[in-house]
Amino acid sequence: MHLLPALCVFWLLALALALEEDSPLDCVPRRSVPYHRNNAHLFHEKGVFNYSTMLLREDLDLLLLGAREAVYALDLNDISKKLASVKWEVTQKQNDDCKNKGKDPETECKNYIRILHQTQDNRMYVCGTNAFEPECDYMSYADGNLTLEKRREDGKGKCPFDPFQRYASIMVENSLYSATSMNFLGSEPVLMRSSSVAIRTEFKSSWLNEPNFVSMAQMPESYMSEAGDDDKVYLFFSETAVECDCYNKLVVSRVARVCKGDLGGQRTLQKKWTSFLKARMDCPVLESQLPYIIQDTYRSCDPQQPWKDCLFYAIFTPQLDTSDLSAVCAYRVSDISRVFAEGKYKTPVPVETSFVKWVMYSGDVPVPRPGACINNAARKMGINQSLHLPDRTLQFIKDRPLMDQAIQPIGEKPVLVRKGATFTRILVNQVQAADGEKYRVMFIGTEEGTLLKAVNYDGEMFIIEEVQIFQPPEPIKILKFSNVTGQLYAGSDYGAAQIPLATCGRSSSCLDCVLARDPYCGWDKAVGKCLVLSNSQRELIQSVKEGNASLCPHADPVKPMNISIWPGGNLKLHCPSSSTLAKTSWKRDGSPLTPSTRHQLLQDALLILNATDTDGGRYRCLSVELSKAGEYTTTVAEYQVSVASAESKDGRLIFPQAQMDGPSVAGLQAIVGLLLVSFLALLAWNFYKGHLPLPWNCRKKNREQSKETPEKGGLNTTVTYQDALRPALAEDKPLVSGTSNGSNNHHTGGEAAFSAPGEENDGPKVLLPSLQYIDDESEI
Known part of the structure; x- marks a missing residue:
């Protein structure tokens, strides 16, 4: 009876191992760059933390950086230069009131800047948590000064109360769209538009059920629309699934959207969204049983293509700590729009066990379609705005805002899966390579303060490099990109960093430059350097899809280094490889070197232990890297090792002689002489002060004591x-x-x-x- 469960468990383990072997978890960065101050321009001010809100003012060459109780105006070309700043601190009374409510006065009861957007009159709209009493204000920059206008507005529904609660916001034509909580406890989630006509979601679990807001984006779907459609605002979040028939809470990823021209209903859904619809987003990772949870998104659009060709890149992480995988999935905006425009709805159905079950709605759908924006078809029916929608349509969408169909990623699989540090933020930049094609390069921040640079080449996941940005490691909480400077801007609790898109200078050879498969970089044969494509007028060697380095000229031979070692000694021969994907091998006098107890092959070196006369010879370190185009071998280092003789011809032992001259020996002699003079001077001073008795005084004192006793x-x-x-x-x-x-x-x-x-x-x-x-x- 017990044999069958045991066989099932064994079969499941074997299946898991097979999935692990077939999975692309070996997608490691080709180059890992440790922390160095030259990796990025850094900004940090002592005593200020949480640099997690950014606004690019390219018209002013400024980066507006929101932190805890401060806003900074930094030079967009070098953010280490602070041009201006303004403090927005809580009062002592606000801090005391927050403390009395049970919050930490040193962390939670501060003013964390959370909203920072540009208005149409070129001012900035800024909001802060303000010791759990969110407030908003207007800010201006003039004559090198940042100024708060102190026109304080209530920030409820615009800015979160809790500084550590996820939120999302976007400014569209002076209307602030925000997704946060309306109350102190965080129990009233809301998607709200703050404008002359304020609109928000219903406080119903079928609309928002314990959500965790992620991001928002606008899509200009009215542009050249044949149907006369309206612009949309998309909201990405995760929430507890109401449609799940399970014992425990299941968290799922969602995308919701509303119409920009929505004014609410006349009687039903007054001052509520009439166009709020939401759907589940899937990102299948290695046949995982539990869905992965969305953490951040980025809208990537080609300016020369219509909005339907835009993509949403989203990063996902597991909802349990049983896995350390992170994934990136890409979605077409047209696929998302089609689900909302044509998909089936889910409807709640009560069952005998006194709970509600959600199933696909198969009845008649009212006209106009529930949740749709006002278009030409509605206008022909005399419906020119949402206030004219019939109650039947409004009641339908009030009860059924959830779509039945889930939105699947392109190819129904991730574009990147990686095992290691958890992904936190993503940004995508499109670049044209030397082959004329355009590639979307992903820049991904992690919880360890590193930045990944990755591309998906026709289904092949490839990570170009991973750079340590912050030290000590701090999670990257925001990523921004400037088209003017071509730079990335990252923020964390510790500070902010400015990182270039292209780091071609890290490749010192043609082989390394081409095998990096970086769309930004190519090898210039004329100058012998790896350069940015946009900065060179000549044709550069590049092969991003295959990594074909056969076009590279022959590299100059490596000059051997002469090294001597005495018998019985140990020697370490270094072999630094520029690629983590390359495998190193050693040759001695042209023959492969076999590892042994005395010859140990390390990751970046060869260790020779207890050297003998047979260990002399020429050692070559070879780096072998495999790409889709072939296998490439290059000599990284070369050493001429000689073992000194320990015995002369007449049988006498010869030992290494100490160097008796030269600048180092002279310096050592000078230091020893100086120490001796100092010691004698110190000894004389102690004798003079009586701290140490003189020898003759000691004998004299002994004789006197003998007589007196x-x-x-x-x-x-x-x-x-x-x-x-x-x-x-x-x-x-x-x-x-x-x-x-x-x-x-x-x-x-x-x-x-x-x-x-x-x-x-x-x-x-x-x-x-x-x-x-x-x-x-x-x-x-």
Whole structure:
């Protein structure tokens, strides 16, 4: 009976291993760049944290950076230069009130800048959590100064109360679209438009059920629309699934959208969205049983293509800590729009067990279609705005905002899956390569403060490099890109960083430049450098799809380095490889070197232990890297190792001679001489001050003490050197007392006073010097 479950478990383990083997988890960065201050321009101000809100003002050459209780205006070309700043701190009363509500006064009861958008009159709209009392204000930049206008507005529904709660916002024609919570407890989630006509979602679990908001984006779907459609605002979030018939809560990823011209209903859904629809988003990762959760999105559009060809790139992470995988899925805007425009709805159905089950709605759909924007068809029916929609349509969308069909990614699989640091933010930039094609390069921030640069070449996941941006490692919380400077801007709790898109200078050879498969870079044969394509007028060598480096000219031979080692010594020969995808091998005198206990092959070196005469020769380190075009081998390092002889012809041993001349030896001699002079001066000073007695004074003092001792009597008597010898005749090393006379192996001790038991404190005392061991019988 117990054999069948055991076989099932064994089969499941085998299946899991097979999936693991077939999975693309070996997608590691070709180059890993450790932290260095030259990796990026950094900005950080002491005592200020949480640099997680950014606004690019390319018209002013500024990066507006929102942090905790401060907003900074930084030079867009070099953000390490602060041009202006303004403080927005909470008052003591606000801090006390926040503390009385049970919040931490040092972290939560501060003003975290969360909203930072440009208005049509070139001012900035800024909102902060303000010690759990969110407020908004207008800010201007003029004459090198940032100024808050102090026109404080209520920030409820615009800015989150909790500084650590996820939110989303976007400014469209001076109307702020925000997704956050309306109350202190965070129990009233809302998608709201703040304008002359404020519109928000219903407080129903079928609309928003414990959501975690991610991001928002606008799509100009009215542009050249044959149907006379309206622009849309998309909201990406995750929430607890109401349609799931399961015992535990299941979190799913969603995309919702509303129409820009929505004014709410006349009677039903007054001042509520009449166009709010939502659908599930899937990102299948290795046949995972639990859906992955969306964390961030980026809208990528080609300016020369219509909006339907735009893509949404989204990063996903597992909802349980059982996996350390992260994924990127890409979605077509046209696919999302089609689900909302043509898809079936889900409807709640009560069942006998007293809970609601959501199933696909198969009844009649009202006209105009529930959730649709006002278009030409509606206008022909005399419906020119949402206020004219019939109650039947409005009641339908009020009860059924969820679509039945899930939105699938392009190819129904991720464009990138990686095992390691969790993805946090994503940004996509489109670049034209030397082959004339355009490629979308993904820049992905992680929880460890690194930035990944990756491309998907016709289904092949390829990570060009991973760069450590922040040290100590801090999660990247925001990513922005400037078309003017061609730079990336990242923010974390620690600070902000400015990173270039192209880092061609990290490749020092043609082979390395081409195998990097970076669409931004190519090898210039004329100057012998890896350059940015847009900065060169000549044709550069590049092969991004295949990594074909056969067009590269032959590299100059590596100059061997002469190294000597003595018999029995250890030697480490370094072999730094520019690629983590390459495998290194060693040759000695042209023959492959076999690893052994004395020849250990490390990742970037060869270790020779306990060298013998046979270890001499020419060592070459070879780097072998495989690409789709073939296998490429290059010599990274070369060493001429000689083992010095330890014996001469006449049989006498020869040892290495110390260097007796040269600048290093002269310097060492000077240091030793200086230390000796300093020691003698210090010794003389101590003798002069009396801290150390002179030798002749010690002998004189001993003779004086010997003369004075017999003259003194009574119980208060000092025991002399000779008296202390009497009770120790039978011992080899008797205990003695006395003052040091300068002989070796003696320790000087002070006198100690002893009182007999029962005596009073003012009674006679015997003063005994400290006892010492005699190591030499001649002293007795």
